[in-house]
Amino acid sequence: MQTxxxxxxxxxxxxxxxxxxxxSTSMRDITADSAVSTGSVYHYFKDKEGxxxxxxxxxxxxxRVALLHIVSTHDTSHDQCHAVISLLFKIAxxxxxxxxxxxxxxxxxxxxxxxxxxxxxxxEIMRSMVQSGMDKGExxxxxxxxxxxxxxxxxxxxxxxxxxxxxxxxxxxxLDDIWACSWRAVASSKS
Amino acid sequence: MQTxxxxxxxxxxxxxxxxxxxxSTSMRDITADSAVSTGSVYHYFKDKEGxxxxxxxxxxxxxRVALLHIVSTHDTSHDQCHAVISLLFKIAxxxxxxxxxxxxxxxxxxxxxxxxxxxxxxxEIMRSMVQSGMDKGExxxxxxxxxxxxxxxxxxxxxxxxxxxxxxxxxxxxLDDIWACSWRAVASSKS
DNA sequence: GTCTATACGACGATAGAC
DNA sequence: GTCTATCGTCGTATAGAC
Numbered sequence: 568m569q570t571x572x573x574x575x576x577x578x579x580x581x582x583x584x585x586x587x588x589x590x591s592t593s594m595r596d597i598t599a600d601s602a603v604s605t606g607s608v609y610h611y612f613k614d615k616e617g618x619x620x621x622x623x624x625x626x627x628x629x630x631r632v633a634l635l636h637i638v639s640t641h642d643t644s645h646d647q648c649h650a651v652i653s654l655l656f657k658i659a660x661x662x663x664x665x666x667x668x669x670x671x672x673x674x675x676x677x678x679x680x681x682x683x684x685x686x687x688x689x690x691e692i693m694r695s696m697v698q699s700g701m702d703k704g705e706x707x708x709x710x711x712x713x714x715x716x717x718x719x720x721x722x723x724x725x726x727x728x729x730x731x732x733x734x735x736x737x738x739x740x741x742l743d744d745i746w747a748c749s750w751r752a753v754a755s756s757k758s
Numbered sequence: 759m760q761t762x763x764x765x766x767x768x769x770x771x772x773x774x775x776x777x778x779x780x781x782s783t784s785m786r787d788i789t790a791d792s793a794v795s796t797g798s799v800y801h802y803f804k805d806k807e808g809x810x811x812x813x814x815x816x817x818x819x820x821x822r823v824a825l826l827h828i829v830s831t832h833d834t835s836h837d838q839c840h841a842v843i844s845l846l847f848k849i850a851x852x853x854x855x856x857x858x859x860x861x862x863x864x865x866x867x868x869x870x871x872x873x874x875x876x877x878x879x880x881x882e883i884m885r886s887m888v889q890s891g892m893d894k895g896e897x898x899x900x901x902x903x904x905x906x907x908x909x910x911x912x913x914x915x916x917x918x919x920x921x922x923x924x925x926x927x928x929x930x931x932x933l934d935d936i937w938a939c940s941w942r943a944v945a946s947s948k949s
Numbered sequence: 950g951t952c953t954a955t956a957c958g959a960c961g962a963t964a965g966a967c
Numbered sequence: 968g969t970c971t972a973t974c975g976t977c978g979t980a981t982a983g984a985c
Contacts, residue, residue: 572969588867590781594961604970609962673864676779683922709935716919717912717939724911728903731866731874744900748908752943763951784978795952800980952985960977967970 573611575601580618585667589677630689644700652722659726667730707755717752764802766792771809776858780868817860821880835891843913850917898946908943
């Protein structure tokens with residue numbers, strides 16, 4: 568049970584946004600579910616968009632930290648990228664709302680001021696892992712964006728399928744299979 | 759210039775939905791931009807959701823026909839899947855609004871009655887191409903969903919990047935590169 | 950079938966007491 | 968800082984003339 572009011576608001580907002588969608592969630596819904604009064608919500612957040620922005624930024628930051636940790640604890644690009652996909656799968660299974668809000672929500676539609684997810688810092692870090700893999704010869708030379716898209720694209724699509732509930736097995740059971748395909752798509756021929 | 763009222767409404771709705779988003783588009787916007795009166799719009803469509811549903815269904819149908827044509831005019835799974843990705847790239851470049859509405863819009867949020875895109879008939883057909891490729895030995899044996907996700911996932915991610923405007927080259931210039939990666943991800947080792 | 954005018958409800962946000 | 972009560976706006980959908 569959350570005690571701080573801002574946290575209570577943010578967690579209930581996350582739940583409502585991911586289940587009903589941002590626009591179908593009213594401030595009344597948020598105040599009702601969080602048991603926080605209208606006045607208090609508006610004391611901590613400028614408006615409804617302010618709640619969404621705070622939520623979005625906190626998640627971007629969380630991912631940024633996690634990804635930098637992965638970079639510093641794995642040597643090869645192969646291991647780094649594998650760790651990234653494992654992490655994404657883990658979050659998608661344990662905290663589906665978080666994953667859903669991070670990559671399945673059209674932030675642009677209600678957060679026009681924020682940069683698109685793909686140009687956010689976490690995605691930058693993920694691309695830099697691929698770039699260094701190409702520099703070291705682990706990954707075949709080609710446009711970084713193309714390589715990154717191919718390497719991560721399958722896994723991310725798999726995650727959205729999981730969030731859509733169209734997978735009959737637990738997401739993690741597909742990890743090895745997906746990784747084999749993804750890595751083979753971009754690995755340099757000598758490895 | 760469209761003459762039939764329903765068509766005028768649908769094309770302006772498509773433009774507004776993809777630029778402003780479904781929820782930020784009001785019926786007033788649609789009547790204003792299409793120069794069709796409120797009464798007429800409600801004569802042809804039950805409500806706002808009815809407009810979106812009609813739009814969605816017409817696109818699903820269009821894709822269904824196009825995909826069946828591809829199946830009947832190409833022999834190998836390799837050629838069929840390549841033709842699919844070419845088609846998707848072509849539509850994404852020539853009619854970005856159509857592509858945007860088809861795969862980048864969260865239909866679930868305002869069309870809860872419709873099945874999710876991934877379980878729609880077009881996606882079924884795309885998966886069946888992969889399945890027959892596995893049966894014929896072109897594609898390595900594994901879960902169909904995993905193979906399809908890996909094969910199409912990269913291309914689709916590339917399309918959404920294009921729609922987001924984060925590509926500096928025209929989308930079609932990435933086609934060969936993407937296809938090489940995607941096919942290598944799933945092709946059986948002997949091919 | 951097509952139009953204008955309008956009813957009705959819901960929502961975001963504020964005011965002001967405690 | 969926290970609350971309740973309320974205001975003004977806007978959007979969907981309908982009524983009813985032509």
